[in-house]
Amino acid sequence: MTAHEASAEERRIVVVGAGMAAARLVEGLVARGLGPQVTVLGKEHHAPYNRILLSAVLEGTHAPGTLTLRDREWFAEHGVDLRLGVRVVGIDREARVVRTVDDLDEEQEVAWTDLVLATGLIPKLPPIRGVVDAKGNLHPKVHAFRTMADCRDLLAVLPDAQRAVVVGGGLLGLQVARALAGRGLATEIVEGSEHLMSRQLSAPGGRALARDLRRLGTSVYTGARAVRLTDEGLVLDNGFTLSTDLVILTAGGRPAMALARDAGLTVRRGIVVDSRLASVDDPHVHAIGDCAEYVDAEGVSRTTGFVSPAWEQATVLAEMLSGDTRDYRGSRSVARLRATDLDVAVMGEPEEAAADEHTEIVEISNPLAGSYRKLVVRHGVIVGATLVGDLSHVGLITQHFDRGTRLGPDEPGALLMPPRTTAPTQLHDSTEICSCAGVTAGEIRACSSLAQVVETTRATTGCGGCREAVCQLLEQRATTADVGAR
Known part of the structure; x- marks a missing residue:
């Protein structure tokens, strides 16, 4: 008898990881009445939270509690077995169990009929002597910045610090730098x-972003690597030494694949999955989010790295685990810098x-304003876009990108021009x-x-x-309702 033929009492869906992808998957399973069949195993001691907004907690614009996606009570209310503070140390595919260890080094085995790996990324530790x-x-x-605990540790030392160096100029690094400057x-x-x-950006886009940062008072050193931390500061390979009280490491991460590899599953850049988001070696082991590498019918592989495709994978997998026959065909990637x-x-x-x-490229650059906008178009369809310093048309561009809209010759250029008005009431319902x-x-x-927006959408x-x-x-809606009531 296969896992999908098992009775409701026998079936057990075990999710390894309690991050954003896992939370969205469980929401989908709960909506389909499968909550009591689900066990979630999380290494951190926090209920699933929005990792992207940790920089907002660091900045002081969000309280830590506001990042919680679903609290412990929600899981309990829907019959989900949420276990936090446990590490999964092994997967036995033959016996269909995972082995866990808690903070007291107590070992347990958790049985599964369907296993979902949502293990995310492991932060990279750059090769800097003295770190x-x-x-x-x-x-x-030195501080890492990946978890709520990392964020709280950093917040605790901020009052005694005056200078900080952020190692890594990606999305996370820029968010942390703006939070610290704030x-x-x-x-x-x-x-x-x-x-x-x-x-994500071409050289012109990256230069525009650096100009914006310098305008805001943050120094930027590109084409330079930190090589050593001394009492004098952080030494770069170009000979500069940056005096600092704090060094924050944000130089990316790699998919957490050790569990899958040790279990004999195929891994490359991530855990290789097919159109069922299942391992190519075991149809009852799935992977979603940052740890997954989806290979399409043409053999092209993709890892996600962003929340929108991870959430889409979670939504699709919830449908498949509940018996729907749909397949996963890949996700669009939309990255936004929250800073x-x-x-x-x-x-x-x-x-x-x-x-x-x-492809053809339509681009507009204004170095004085620190803006750069580029659309990559193939046969009239937007297949890529970069917007720096002006997001006035981001909703409409995203809509065209998502739907594969075929644009006229003048439309790509018009999309990059400043709008005549940005009144929300002019947005079509489908935007x-x-x-x-x-x-x-x-x-x-x-x-x-x-x-209600948060709860329902x-x-x-x-x-x-x-x-x-x-x-x-919402404000426009309330204003319209008030006018109508009169």
Whole structure:
């Protein structure tokens, strides 16, 4: 008897990981009445929370509790067995059990009929001498920034710090740098690549972003690597020494694949999964989110790295585990930078798409204003986009990108020009407002409060970049209702 033929009493869906992808999966399973069959195993001691908004906690604009996606009571209310503070140390595919260890080193075995790996990323530790001592402990000045515990540790030392260096110029590094600057620290960024956000932006886009940061008072060192931490400060390979009280490591991460590898599953850049989001070696073991590498019918593989495709995978897998026959066909990628006074959006893989001889590029750059906008178009369809410093048309561009709209010759250029008006009432109901959760203006207008928006659509619970637009739409809705009542 297979896992999918098992009775409701016998079936057990075990989810390894309690992050954003896992939370969305469990929401989908609960909505289909499968809550009592689900066990969630999380290494952290916190109920699932929005990791993207940790920088907002660091900045002081969000309280830690506001990041919680679903609290312990919600899991208990829906019959989900949520176990926090446990590490999964092994998977036995033959016996269909996972082995766990808790803080007291007590071991347990958890049986499963369907196993979902949502293990996320492992932060990279850059090769900087002096960052780690002989016992493997971080230097007192050095902090990682990946978990709620990391955030709280960093908050605890901020009152005694005046200067900080952020190692890593990607999305997370920029968010942390802006948060620290907002706290009044003199902040510098060190990035080994030739420009910021090198995985998402071209050189002109990266330079525009660096100009924006310098305008906001943050120094940027690109094409330089930190090589040693001394009493004098952080030494770079270009000979500079940056005096600092804090060093924050944000230089990316790698998919957590050790469990899958040890269980004999195929791993490459991630845990290799097919159109059922199942391991190519075991149809009852699935992977979603940052740890998964989806291979399509043409053999092209993709890892996610962002919340919107991870949530889409979670939604699809919840449907499949509940008996639906649909397949996963890949996700669009929309990345938003959530940082005060910095506006960046990237859709698809614009640099990869731009290298295709069949694509055309439409771009507008204003170095004085620190803005750069680029669309990559193939046969009239937007296949990639970069927006730095001006997101006035991001909703409409995202909609065209998502739907594969075929545009006329003049439309791509028009989309990059400043809008005549940005009044929310002019947005069509089908315009996407929240790219993380795929929520439209019409769905927002159907809600009467921000709390209802969060509960029914999950908008604003991803990168947070849509919060202002959502609030504007709700205000417009309330104003219209008041006028109608009169």
